[in-house]
Amino acid sequence: MNQTINGVPKVAAPNEPHLACVLLLDTSGSMDGEAIAGLNKAINEFKTKTSLDELAQKRVDIAIVEFNDSARVVQKFTPISRMEAIQLQASGCTAMGEGINLAIDMVKERNKFYASLGTPCFKPWIFMITDGAPTDDVEAAAKRIQEEESKGSHGKLKFFALGVAGYDKETLCKLTKRVMALEDTDFSGIFNWMSESMVAISVSRVGEEVRLGDLPENARIIPSDW
Numbered sequence: 001m002n003q004t005i006n007g008v009p010k011v012a013a014p015n016e017p018h019l020a021c022v023l024l025l026d027t028s029g030s031m032d033g034e035a036i037a038g039l040n041k042a043i044n045e046f047k048t049k050t051s052l053d054e055l056a057q058k059r060v061d062i063a064i065v066e067f068n069d070s071a072r073v074v075q076k077f078t079p080i081s082r083m084e085a086i087q088l089q090a091s092g093c094t095a096m097g098e099g100i101n102l103a104i105d106m107v108k109e110r111n112k113f114y115a116s117l118g119t120p121c122f123k124p125w126i127f128m129i130t131d132g133a134p135t136d137d138v139e140a141a142a143k144r145i146q147e148e149e150s151k152g153s154h155g156k157l158k159f160f161a162l163g164v165a166g167y168d169k170e171t172l173c174k175l176t177k178r179v180m181a182l183e184d185t186d187f188s189g190i191f192n193w194m195s196e197s198m199v200a201i202s203v204s205r206v207g208e209e210v211r212l213g214d215l216p217e218n219a220r221i222i223p224s225d226w
Contacts, residue, residue, distance in 0.1 A: 011119060012061075012079040016058045016119070017119070017121060017205075018059050018061055019059055019122040019124065020061050020121065021063070021125040021198065022065055022103040022125070024099055024103045024128040024129070025039065025064065025129050026067060026094060027066040027088050027091070028093055029090055029093075030094075030132050031164075038185040038187045039185075039187050041188070042190070046191040047080060047083040049192065053202065055199070055202040056199050057080060057081045059122075060198050061077045062075070063075055063078070066099070067099030068094070069095060074088070080198070094136075096128075097136045097137050098136055100144070101140065101141050104157070107124035108148075120206045122204075122206055125159075126160070130161070130172070134171060149176075161175055161179050162180045162181070164181075165182075165184075173222065179224065180222060181220055190219050193212075196213050
């Protein structure tokens, strides 16, 4: 039986350093069809692949947030090996600002939770995937990203944005310098890259800057000063 603190599952190995990662997913109507099907498949494979690594099992905690007409927690933070299979559906608008704010709140709360257990933590990740322009205000969310990424000498957050065909380049480049674009709806390569990144961070020391691997062939980095 899993013990909880305030309804939140305890971490798999409290004495190990932990990485909190939120998958922040656009499930608006424009993602319907191949995009949402490919995303579901890749995320479920990501869980399987990352869970094969013994340290990642202990150290990586994943949460999933979707945004369409509003933002919603699909899955609370849980050890990667305990992630449930997902079957997201696409409909509605693109409440990106609300989704970002919810994801930031979640990683800040998760790091407080780690601190309450005396558990060391790596810099949390938020990995956003979107194919369109926001239908709500993102100004406050953009400021929060900048504030969290600039705290201290190395920042308190890494925010990534992956644009799928139809994405709003101007908005994403205002949110973060870590903007990538995907050429198609095959998400398997980018989630393999993310799995390898999670494993690489898992074997590192807290505070150490980890060099991430090359992106898959169907993904590219978008310069922030375009």
